Amino acid sequence: MSILPSFLPRLFSIRVTTTSLRNAAARSFSTSTPTLSKSLPPRTPLLDGDLIENFLKGSGPGGQKINKTSSAVQLKHIPTGIVVKYQDTRSREINRKMARRILQDRIEEMELGQDARTRVRAREKSKKKASSGKKTRRKYRALAEGGMGEAVQEDGANEVEGIEEPVEIEGADGQAATKPADAEVLGKEGR
Amino acid sequence: MPRITTSLLRKARTIDPFLPALLGPCRDLYAAQNELRWLHEHVEKVAKARRAKGDTLAEEALLRQLVVERASGKPLQYILGTEYFGDLEIRCRPGVLIPRSDTAASVTHIVGLLRKAHNLPPELRVLDLCTGTGCIPLLFQHELYSTRNDIDLRVLGVDVSHKALRLASYNLQKVRNTRQYVDKGRVRFLKADILLDPFADQTRGPLPLKTALNLKGQPPFWDILVSNPPYVSPSACWKTTTRSVRGFEPKLALVPPPSKPSQPDMVQGDEFYPRLLSIAQDVEAKIVLLEVADLEQALRVARCARDLDIFDGIEIWRDQPDSSPDDITDEDGFPVLGQGNARSVICWRGTGALWLGKVTAATSKGDDVQ
Structure with a gap:
């Protein structure tokens, strides 16, 4: 057991350098950004019997006598009691489809919790945002380094704090210059 | 307010x-x-x-x-130029009534029933009177061809207004350009005045329906008659319509013209229905779908249809006719289906009952034997 802490970081460092090489090679051929790592399973279909659909209108006259522009759709799922209302588009059919999709997502969130597609997407998005933010910081630090050498220490400290998962190292590493990558690896070893 | x-x-x-x-x-x-x-x-x-x-x-x-x-108060649809009717985006122009989503619900429901029928004729003929933007023929075609390919659909939209017919043709072109079923089915539009008596002295202006059908080489018999005629009485137009309808949509499409000088208000509102039912009889329609304003008018129209004594069944559909089956109530002997305001009266006879799935094939054969 005592051998493990000293061994693990080295393993990380090897992995990071190989992926960075691979990424560097791949980058020259492809410019497209990677999509979701794994495709999500299809949404579970809703049963018509479980739904109460309501087109939300007043009790007044209808037909030719009024000319309403709202085509809001309210959908209630009886087993879970979730109510979804959608009115963003002028088309009732599109509103119906969107309301159904949102309802499916809500039910999935309830059943799967953190594994639901909305949560997975949100995590994916925040990860991307974090890595691009990091890239931005790195870029400006590199610029500042070119200009004056004072701000380097502070930014470097921030950089190390930001690292949490190896996935991020890979992603950031592929696009960044070699020097910050070394800094990241060192940061990992330091822990 | x-x-x-x-x-x-x-x-x-x-x-x-x-x-x-x-x-x-x-x-x-x-x-x-x-x-x-x-x-x-x-x-x-x-x-x-x-x-x-x-x-x-x-x-x-x-x-x-x-x-x-x-x-x-100008309707948003006239400003933006379009309105959604079912899945279709229909062009709207001032001078032509804007399609209503309630009408779309009725049309979608009836086509949904027809799609399940096994014994539709190889050529299904649908006559839409007072077509306006042409929304009903176009949605009928769209909904039917979304699942059925074995039927040759022939739809004729009739209107008295030249503006409406031009817009209907434009909408037909637009739908043709964007959808796949270009070659399938025939949608045509025809100018005719359905209130004119074909035996009256011929004046200038639009022809009576029968004459126009004859003249344009259209068949005299039609399987299904659909109509969303003007049905608002003059007093209801002042009291119950919203400002944007009253001030901006055409009176021609809302209020029937007075047939006699001093006519009760309600009778003028119902002006079109006896005429539509007699046309249905003439063209030997198996299914008739007429839009109405409310339950009172629906019952008047349903009674009028019952008095003709040619239909095997009459139902009243509400705004959402496709909701759960336990929403059926009974008014004066007519079943009322769905939720919302009473929106249309549907009558059928002969094989029409089979097409709508109102009777099973076995029971109707039994009737024939008797």
Whole structure:
């Protein structure tokens, strides 16, 4: 057991350098950004019997006598009691489809919790945002380094704090210059 | 109509300076925000098209102008130029009635029943009287061909207004350009006045329906008759229609013309129905679907159809006829289906009952034997 802490970081460092090489090679051929790592399973279909659909209108006259522009759709799922209302588009059919999709997502969130597609997407998005933010910081630090050498220490400290998962190292590493990558690896070893 | 509170106006103004003006026709903040967003999108679309032509556009000024128009009560559909009817986006122009989603619900429901039928004729003929924008023929075609390919559908839309017919032809072209079923089915439009008596002295202007059908080589017999005729009585037009309908949509499409000088208000509102039912008899329609204003009118029309004694079944459909089967109530011997206001009267006879799935094939054969 005592051998493990000293061994693990080295393993990380090897992995990071190989992926960075691979990424560097791949980058020259492809410019497209990677999509979701794994495709999500299809949404579970809703049963018509479980739904109460309501087109939300007043009790007044209808037909030719009024000319309403709202085509809001309210959908209630009886087993879970979730109510979804959608009115963003002028088309009732599109509103119906969107309301159904949102309802499916809500039910999935309830059943799967953190594994639901909305949560997975949100995590994916925040990860991307974090890595691009990091890239931005790195870029400006590199610029500042070119200009004056004072701000380097502070930014470097921030950089190390930001690292949490190896996935991020890979992603950031592929696009960044070699020097910050070394800094990241060192940061990992330091822990 | 209750006054819009100052606090609501103030709240709207903090969100967007254009919103208070839109509260007038919309009455509620969410609706006003939606309409403003749609107007915004429209202006951006117009500006993009102008830029593509190398032109420029003052977007803010156009948006302000459109908001002022909308605040005066002009229907949003006339400003934006289109309205959704089922899955279709139908072009609207002033002078032609804007399609209503309630009508779409009835049409979708009847086609949904027909799609399940096994014994439809190889050529299904549908006659739509008072077609307006042509929305009913186009949605009928769209809905039927979304699942059935074995039927040759022939739809004829009839209207008395030249403006409506031009718009209907435009809509037909537009749907043809965007959908796949270009070659399938035939949709035509025809100018005729269905209130004219074919035996009366011929005057100038539109022809009576029968004469026009004859003249244009259209068949005299039709399987299904659909109509959304003018059905608002003159007093109801003043009392119950909203300002945007009363002030901007054509009277021709809303209020039937008076047939006699001093006629009771209600009779004028129902003017079209006896005529439509007699046309249904003439063209030997197996299914008749007529839109109505409310339950009272629905019952009057249903009684009128019952008195003709040619139909095997008469039902009244509400705004959402396709909701759960336990929504059936009974009014004066007529089953009323669905939820909402009473919206249409449907009558069938002969094989029409089979097409609608109102009787099973076995029972109807039994009837034939008897």
